[in-house]
Amino acid sequence: MNVQLDLQPLELEGPSQNSGSFLIAGPCSAESEVQLLEAAEALKHEHIHLFRAGIWKPRTRPGSFQGLGSKALPWLKKVKEITGLPVATEVANERHVYEALKYNLDVLWIGARTTANPFAVEEIANALEGTDTRVMVKSPVNPDINLWLGAIERLNQKGIKKLAAIHRGFSSHEESPYRNPPVWSIPEKLKSLVPNLPIINDPSHITGNSSLLYDIAKKALDKEFDGLMIEVHPNPEKALSDANQQITPEGFRDLMHLLNIKNANNGDKPELHQLRKNIDYLDDELLEILNRRMQLIQQIGSYKKHRKLSIFQENRWRKVLSQRLKNGKKKGLDHQFIKRIFETIHDESITKQKR
Numbered sequence: 001m002n003v004q005l006d007l008q009p010l011e012l013e014g015p016s017q018n019s020g021s022f023l024i025a026g027p028c029s030a031e032s033e034v035q036l037l038e039a040a041e042a043l044k045h046e047h048i049h050l051f052r053a054g055i056w057k058p059r060t061r062p063g064s065f066q067g068l069g070s071k072a073l074p075w076l077k078k079v080k081e082i083t084g085l086p087v088a089t090e091v092a093n094e095r096h097v098y099e100a101l102k103y104n105l106d107v108l109w110i111g112a113r114t115t116a117n118p119f120a121v122e123e124i125a126n127a128l129e130g131t132d133t134r135v136m137v138k139s140p141v142n143p144d145i146n147l148w149l150g151a152i153e154r155l156n157q158k159g160i161k162k163l164a165a166i167h168r169g170f171s172s173h174e175e176s177p178y179r180n181p182p183v184w185s186i187p188e189k190l191k192s193l194v195p196n197l198p199i200i201n202d203p204s205h206i207t208g209n210s211s212l213l214y215d216i217a218k219k220a221l222d223k224e225f226d227g228l229m230i231e232v233h234p235n236p237e238k239a240l241s242d243a244n245q246q247i248t249p250e251g252f253r254d255l256m257h258l259l260n261i262k263n264a265n266n267g268d269k270p271e272l273h274q275l276r277k278n279i280d281y282l283d284d285e286l287l288e289i290l291n292r293r294m295q296l297i298q299q300i301g302s303y304k305k306h307r308k309l310s311i312f313q314e315n316r317w318r319k320v321l322s323q324r325l326k327n328g329k330k331k332g333l334d335h336q337f338i339k340r341i342f343e344t345i346h347d348e349s350i351t352k353q354k355r
């Protein structure tokens, strides 16, 4: 079954006209004019298509940084004037829409908490009616495809045709390495229902962790998503929101290289130093994953202790090893190599549980 929507391409005019993945990047939040200009200048050289920055931040709990509000709108306008990059921000109510339209922002997006609220979406759709605004709709916080599709339909019914969806994962109470696990079946279903709607992947909000971005972004590109939205900050450690998941413009360049995205600043053959940086990036991911694995091992250790179960369980280990060997083989990895690695990991896990 297809859902019939009257859609048009986003058609953004900016310095990066090359085809390929649609790249959106910029800080989670606008924090100052200098921060925005610094990020945008650097990202312009990475040939992104759209610069993002949140100015009204829907924080889950009060007390965290709420964004600078309308005060930051002229800064976004300046970013566009100076760099030529199209600019986008998040809107969550009618007032935000009117304010953003006054400053001629190129794209507005609806955040995950707002998509989950049909009253708010309706209010935004009414405020946009009669304009030709480009709107991107983030997946709702909860894994409900109808809320996502419903928001897109509500906007389309008010004549908004330049639409895209952003997949930012879904909150979950289950243990996960990700802040918002991706649940790929949901964006895939949306794609099958509305094949002409572009879907952009947001690995920053899915992972919540800058060292896990590659894995999710790679999967999204393999699944033929139309683009990526990535949070980039000149100084991520000092970021006022989402500090753990933001990367520097240099990190963004490395990530694009690693993903083999040609429309970023990397058309040439990679140099040795670039290949080495790619290795550094992947090693960081490996360490992050090992760390998370060891944390789980600790939990398993205390579970077994509680229930007086033996630490080493032959059957389970044999199953684990043969599974890993099978998966390794599928990926073209050497049998002995995978065996050695998993034996080492397993030894360390047993030692840790004994402790």
Ligand code: PEP
Pocket: 028, 029, 054, 058, 110, 111, 112, 113, 138, 168, 205
């Ligand atoms: C954001 O893009 O900074 C944001 C708040 O994301 P989400 O709505 O996906 O949580």
Ligand code: MN
Pocket: 028, 029, 231, 241, 242
């Ligand atoms: Mn954010």
